[in-house]
Amino acid sequence: MNETESFQIQILNTFICQKLGEDISDCQDSLSTNINNNRFCVADGVSRSFYPAIFSGLLTNLFCNGDMPENTELFSQKKWQKWLEIAQHEWLKLVEEKVDQTNKYYIKNRFYNKEHAGATFAGIEFQENERSIIFNAMIIGDSCIIHIDQAHKKTNKYLIESSKDFNFTPNYFPSRPVQEKSFQPNFLIDQPVSVDDIIVVATDAIAKWLLLLIEKREKLIFNDIHKLTYETIDKYRTDQSYPLENDDIALLVLKVVQPKQKG
Amino acid sequence: MAYNKVPIGTSNPGLTMILVDQSYSMRDAYGAGQKKDVAAMAVNRVIYEIVLACQSGEKIKDRIYMAVIGYGDNIDVLIEGKISEIAENPIDTKEIMKKEPDGAGGLVEVKTIMPIWIKPKAENGTPMGHAFDVAHRVADNWIQKNSDNFPPIVINISDGEPNDPDHTRDAALRLMDIQTNDGKLLMLNAHISDLNAGEVLLPNSDVGLHDEYAKFLFEISSELPQTLIDAAINVGFSPPENARGFLFNAGAENLIKLLHFGSLGTLR
Numbered sequence: 001m002n003e004t005e006s007f008q009i010q011i012l013n014t015f016i017c018q019k020l021g022e023d024i025s026d027c028q029d030s031l032s033t034n035i036n037n038n039r040f041c042v043a044d045g046v047s048r049s050f051y052p053a054i055f056s057g058l059l060t061n062l063f064c065n066g067d068m069p070e071n072t073e074l075f076s077q078k079k080w081q082k083w084l085e086i087a088q089h090e091w092l093k094l095v096e097e098k099v100d101q102t103n104k105y106y107i108k109n110r111f112y113n114k115e116h117a118g119a120t121f122a123g124i125e126f127q128e129n130e131r132s133i134i135f136n137a138m139i140i141g142d143s144c145i146i147h148i149d150q151a152h153k154k155t156n157k158y159l160i161e162s163s164k165d166f167n168f169t170p171n172y173f174p175s176r177p178v179q180e181k182s183f184q185p186n187f188l189i190d191q192p193v194s195v196d197d198i199i200v201v202a203t204d205a206i207a208k209w210l211l212l213l214i215e216k217r218e219k220l221i222f223n224d225i226h227k228l229t230y231e232t233i234d235k236y237r238t239d240q241s242y243p244l245e246n247d248d249i250a251l252l253v254l255k256v257v258q259p260k261q262k263g
Numbered sequence: 264m265a266y267n268k269v270p271i272g273t274s275n276p277g278l279t280m281i282l283v284d285q286s287y288s289m290r291d292a293y294g295a296g297q298k299k300d301v302a303a304m305a306v307n308r309v310i311y312e313i314v315l316a317c318q319s320g321e322k323i324k325d326r327i328y329m330a331v332i333g334y335g336d337n338i339d340v341l342i343e344g345k346i347s348e349i350a351e352n353p354i355d356t357k358e359i360m361k362k363e364p365d366g367a368g369g370l371v372e373v374k375t376i377m378p379i380w381i382k383p384k385a386e387n388g389t390p391m392g393h394a395f396d397v398a399h400r401v402a403d404n405w406i407q408k409n410s411d412n413f414p415p416i417v418i419n420i421s422d423g424e425p426n427d428p429d430h431t432r433d434a435a436l437r438l439m440d441i442q443t444n445d446g447k448l449l450m451l452n453a454h455i456s457d458l459n460a461g462e463v464l465l466p467n468s469d470v471g472l473h474d475e476y477a478k479f480l481f482e483i484s485s486e487l488p489q490t491l492i493d494a495a496i497n498v499g500f501s502p503p504e505n506a507r508g509f510l511f512n513a514g515a516e517n518l519i520k521l522l523h524f525g526s527l528g529t530l531r
Contacts (some may be wrong), residue, residue, distance in 0.1 A: 021274020105376040112374045
């Protein structure tokens with residue numbers, strides 16, 4: 001961020017947690033942030049797939065911090081694929097090492113069978129564009145982006161717009177090339193944002209719950225979303241009115257702010 | 264009853280029990296082999312699929328407790344415990360080459376290590392009622408520690424009538440009376456036969472059943488909750504409204520499908 005830029009992204013909350021009753025090492029969700037290039041993302045590893053946590057971690061880390069080869073444009077329909085190929089290549093390398101070191105039949109069989117990991121994904125990048133602030137985003141599956149326009153008291157939801165629209169078979173990125181399944185992400189290009197707007201990037205369970213709250217009692221999301229903690233999450237999981245599903249969670253709450261004046 | 268507490272994580276595990284008839288008549292021809300071979304193969308396969316469904320990275324999460332009870336010359340608890348312990352302790356493994364689609368319209372041979380927990384056996388009579396008694400003990404012990412969880416699922420595979428019908432009925436009804444706060448124990452029965460006598464698949468009434476034994480098995484089969492109805496549809500069954508977990512004169516393919524949806528249907 002240089003001194004002439006007109007905005008910064010303030011991270012109000014980064015929150016990741018596992019299902020109730022499990023260890024954090026069991027969590028298949030990942031998130032990553034980079035305030036230098038204004039990239040932020042979450043990924044949700046498909047829990048029954050093969051080594052999903054490794055894959056979701058690679059996707060998020062490469063998106064925010066990876067050196068992209070020339071001609072890779074993350075938000076281009078035609079030029080984003082190299083990023084996924086790098087993640088797939090790295091995943092295979094790490095999984096091969098693990099398979100070599102184990103004698104567990106259930107791991108070896110899945111590897112012999114060329115099984116892959118899957119992960120849903122939502123990644124966003126903020127930019128200035130001719131003195132306005134915009135974001136570009138890439139989304140696949142049921143990871144979500146919620147844009148809360150503070151000035152207009154308006155909420156834009158991507159891609160899923162209703163808490164009723166989540167299901168158990170979302171689209172996802174595979175960790176190996178898979179011929180029979182489409183894994184083309186959706187892109188949001190040049191979406192305007194303003195100072196004070198809040199952007200939520202979230203995996204499915206928490207996104208579904210936030211959409212439900214928006215639908216039912218909107219105030220809470222505006223006032224408290226940046227206060228979510230391990231304690232409050234557990235409370236919400238047992239809430240009788242609006243229970244949060246017991247699932248892994250990755251959540252980013254971002255705010256567009258004016259840069260601090262220097263001197 | 265709710266049947267809402269499906270074992271998504273390890274905090275509310277389920278219990279699945281499989282009861283396998285190991286009486287002498289299981290030597291009869293069935294599918295490509297004998298009934299005892301197909302039953303053992305199907306049970307081994309479904310245990311392996313449960314292991315895979317509970318795998319997370321290198322770990323097996325204890326989303327399910329399992330028991331397999333064989334009944335023939337004895338009542339043998341062949342397996343009982345957490346799925347993570349069961350996964351690590353097959354009694355044997357066998358390396359086979361499986362043909363799998365290569366993604367381009369052809370087949371390719373893939374090496375597979377098949378774990379074996381249950382060996383085929385067929386001796387003596389059919390003490391089904393005593394097997395239900397043992398299942399009752401296992402379920403009762405489990406519920407003491409898991410009273411809010413999804414209730415136990417019992418899948419009974421048999422090819423013939425029990426030794427003692429009266430005791431078997433009493434034991435079955437006692438077993439079906441067990442419940443957690445989420446619902447009553449679910450009993451599924453697969454009567455297997457190679458007679459081509461007409462398969463009855465997940466009926467919702469005993470009106471079309473002309474055999475007294477079929478009516479008895481219908482009586483001791485539970486109505487399927489929505490979770491298992493959905494799972495049954497996923498494996499290719501077309502259950503009617505209020506369908507019960509019951510197959511009569513089932514061939515090998517439908518036996519495997521019932522085992523699959525009954526055991527894996529609650530695991531997301």
